[in-house]
Amino acid sequence: MKPTRFIDLVPHIVLIVGVLIFAYPIYVTLIGSTWDSGTIGRGGLPLWPGGQGAANYAQAWAGEAGDRAMYTPVRTMMLNSLVMALSIALGKIAISILSAYAVAFFRFPLRMAFFWLIFITLMLPVEVRIIPTYKVVADLGLINTYAGLAIPLIASATATLLFRQFFLTIPDELLEAAKIDGAGPVRFFVDVVLPLSRTNIAALFVILFIYGWNQYLWPLLVTSSGDMETIVTGITKMIGTGESANDWHIIMATTVLAMLPPVAVVVFMQRWFVKGLVDSEK
Amino acid sequence: MATVEIRNVRKSYGPVEAIKGIDIAIQDGEFLVLLGPSGCGKSTLLRMVAGLEGITGGEIAIGGRVVNHLDPKDRDIAMVFQNYALYPHMTVFDNMAYGLKIRGIPKAEIRARVDRAAEILELGRFLDRRPSQLSGGQRQRVAMGRAIVREPAAFLFDEPLSNLDAKLRTQMRVEIKRLQDRLGITSLYVTHDQVEAMTLADRILVMNHGVAEQIGTPLEVYQRPASLFVAGFIGSPPMNVLDGRIDDRGGAVLLPGGQSLPLPQPRPTEAGRPVKLGIRPEHLAVADAGFVIEVELVEALGADTVVYGRLPGGEALLVRMAGLPSCRSGDRLTVSPPADALHLFDAVTGRRLEG
Numbered sequence: 200m201k202p203t204r205f206i207d208l209v210p211h212i213v214l215i216v217g218v219l220i221f222a223y224p225i226y227v228t229l230i231g232s233t234w235d236s237g238t239i240g241r242g243g244l245p246l247w248p249g250g251q252g253a254a255n256y257a258q259a260w261a262g263e264a265g266d267r268a269m270y271t272p273v274r275t276m277m278l279n280s281l282v283m284a285l286s287i288a289l290g291k292i293a294i295s296i297l298s299a300y301a302v303a304f305f306r307f308p309l310r311m312a313f314f315w316l317i318f319i320t321l322m323l324p325v326e327v328r329i330i331p332t333y334k335v336v337a338d339l340g341l342i343n344t345y346a347g348l349a350i351p352l353i354a355s356a357t358a359t360l361l362f363r364q365f366f367l368t369i370p371d372e373l374l375e376a377a378k379i380d381g382a383g384p385v386r387f388f389v390d391v392v393l394p395l396s397r398t399n400i401a402a403l404f405v406i407l408f409i410y411g412w413n414q415y416l417w418p419l420l421v422t423s424s425g426d427m428e429t430i431v432t433g434i435t436k437m438i439g440t441g442e443s444a445n446d447w448h449i450i451m452a453t454t455v456l457a458m459l460p461p462v463a464v465v466v467f468m469q470r471w472f473v474k475g476l477v478d479s480e481k
Numbered sequence: 482m483a484t485v486e487i488r489n490v491r492k493s494y495g496p497v498e499a500i501k502g503i504d505i506a507i508q509d510g511e512f513l514v515l516l517g518p519s520g521c522g523k524s525t526l527l528r529m530v531a532g533l534e535g536i537t538g539g540e541i542a543i544g545g546r547v548v549n550h551l552d553p554k555d556r557d558i559a560m561v562f563q564n565y566a567l568y569p570h571m572t573v574f575d576n577m578a579y580g581l582k583i584r585g586i587p588k589a590e591i592r593a594r595v596d597r598a599a600e601i602l603e604l605g606r607f608l609d610r611r612p613s614q615l616s617g618g619q620r621q622r623v624a625m626g627r628a629i630v631r632e633p634a635a636f637l638f639d640e641p642l643s644n645l646d647a648k649l650r651t652q653m654r655v656e657i658k659r660l661q662d663r664l665g666i667t668s669l670y671v672t673h674d675q676v677e678a679m680t681l682a683d684r685i686l687v688m689n690h691g692v693a694e695q696i697g698t699p700l701e702v703y704q705r706p707a708s709l710f711v712a713g714f715i716g717s718p719p720m721n722v723l724d725g726r727i728d729d730r731g732g733a734v735l736l737p738g739g740q741s742l743p744l745p746q747p748r749p750t751e752a753g754r755p756v757k758l759g760i761r762p763e764h765l766a767v768a769d770a771g772f773v774i775e776v777e778l779v780e781a782l783g784a785d786t787v788v789y790g791r792l793p794g795g796e797a798l799l800v801r802m803a804g805l806p807s808c809r810s811g812d813r814l815t816v817s818p819p820a821d822a823l824h825l826f827d828a829v830t831g832r833r834l835e836g
Contacts, residue, residue, distance in 0.1 A: 372566035375533050376627075380580030381554035390579070394570040 231451035239447040259452040273456050276430040280412055283429055286349035287411030288404050295355045299362030300388055321356040333420055343427045358403055365399050401471030409461045430457045483544030483634035484509050485667055490539035492525055499525050501691040510665040516678040517688035523671045524639055531637050532556050544634050559628035560637040565620045567612040574608040577626045598626040618649045638670040675715050687711050709831035712759050718787055718799045725758040727751050734758050738794045745820045759824035762801040771817025774798050779806045
């Protein structure tokens with residue numbers, strides 16, 4: 200027993216140290232959001248909670264005038280971020296599961312050409328095509344709209360590939376059995392493929408929701424009014440250019456609030472997420 | 482219930498011809514086994530009947546209706562797959578009911594049909610379970626249940642027992658036979674297992690390289706194999722095959738070792754012809770005169786014993802004897818076959834010499 204215990208101990212220590220390194224900045228943020236701006240401004244932030252928490256969060260949430268500036272209320276930004284992240288996650292899943300279904304289950308001319316076309320878009324990150332994309336979205340009059348925020352980010356090669364790989368593990372016999380049972384392509388998709396993909400969809404939803412929530416460059420470009428601000432761009436806009444002091448207590452409260460939805464998604468979907476990644480029983 | 486007619490059916494993949502013209506008419510209620518080694522085209526032929534493979538040439542008719550261009554669902558067939566192909570996310574009930582649901586059959590009737598099938602297959606207790614909660618044999622039964630509830634014109638089985646262990650396979654084999662007797666539905670059954678073929682079939686179609694080597698009842702195939710291939714494929718251990726020549730008077734076969742075995746019927750017209758002589762191991766018995774073999778290996782199987790012997794000329798000779806072994810390796814043994822147990826094949830084409 201003894202040597203095993205010792206061997207168990209080492210990875211635990213490494214893990215604990217790792218957790219501390221990751222958790223410390225979050226802890227500082229959390230603490231910072233409970234003090235007044237003066238305490239933080241003096242650079243002497245204590246490591247224990249202060250008494251200003253409720254007031255700071257209320258102020259950030261409602262967007263009341265801060266000590267020095269006006270902000271878009273967090274509730275508006277959270278709503279915008281939520282709509283954008285959900286649209287991106289659900290849109291990506293819907294588009295990619297359908298295109299993967301086509302590529303994996305149907306034989307049509309240029310099938311592989313289409314597959315490779317989707318595949319090579321993996322090599323083009325959003326930033327590379329951002330100027331033409333902006334032009335298209337602007338010409339369509341989608342600046343400062345939810346559609347403009349979400350649609351350009353929906354096409355997804357990664358999710359298509361993941362679904363395709365999963366579909367290839369569905370035995371041919373299942374498709375053949377369904378054919379003999381009389382199921383056409385749509386029925387097979389709805390009755391068999393979709394239910395079998397549940398855990399994959401859940402895992403992808405978690406990844407894509409966080410991807411959507413954390414979008415920065417695109418929302419920055421495509422929104423100009425405060426009403427359409429997302430929380431990630433909102434936070435950076437709160438941090439001034441150095442001409443004035445920052446309302447760190449409000450910024451930290453906003454940051455903590457910004458973390459909550461992704462954390463909630465991970466916590467609630469964790470079981471499905473892990474299942475989707477490790478499930479071998481198809 | 483219906484007949485299934487396969488008329489000069491061919492299948493090509495590009496320049497490769499996988500099925501080279503198969504002709505067979507399967508009677509209403511008949512159990513036909515397609516038997517052959519892997520790659521012989523038996524599964525392809527079955528899948529062509531099912532509509533899962535296109536037909537390059539010829540015609541397939543089910544119940545008198547040519548189905549070449551019909552979708553699988555319109556052919557009135559049900560298929561049982563080797564890996565069962567159950568829908569993993571559906572309960573046993575839903576698996577069996579799915580095809581009926583799609584066909585728009587009323588719920589009450591679906592319930593009745595599934596319950597009846599579940600009763601026949603003793604699946605009643607499992608209707609609410611998922612396939613992953615069942616054993617291999619139970620999954621196999623669900624797959625058959627899915628076929629039964631359809632009440633099709635024909636059952637198609639694609640090596641349905643290959644994924645089961647030996648004991649379960651024997652048990653399921655008996656169940657399939659009983660089921661088919663009871664339901665009387667025309668069945669096509671693909672297997673590479675000769676025991677399955679012999680026990681299940683009304684007739685066997687032995688295939689090799691995309692051609693039908695022989696079509697016949699199990700006993701015909703065993704007693705009068707139409708070719709060397711069939712002779713070697715049916716029977717365990719396989720038939721002994723020796724090179725020989727019909728003697729100048731046509732009354733006996735001469736073997737290189739100098740033995741001469743009299744033919745049951747003289748063949749004067751074939752005097753001097755080189756032949757292949759086939760003798761089943763179970764037809765060789767210890768005798769005063771005949772083949773002298775040196776015993777190399779003895780396999781005691783309990784009910785019988787397989788002796789691996791070698792003739793003086795170096796050819797291997799298998800002997801299967803009832804009961805426990807009476808010899809050991811290194812012994813010399815004299816064995817001989819009865820005259821009517823000799824099979825003669827053309828030395829070049831491998832076809833049986835009739836008569």
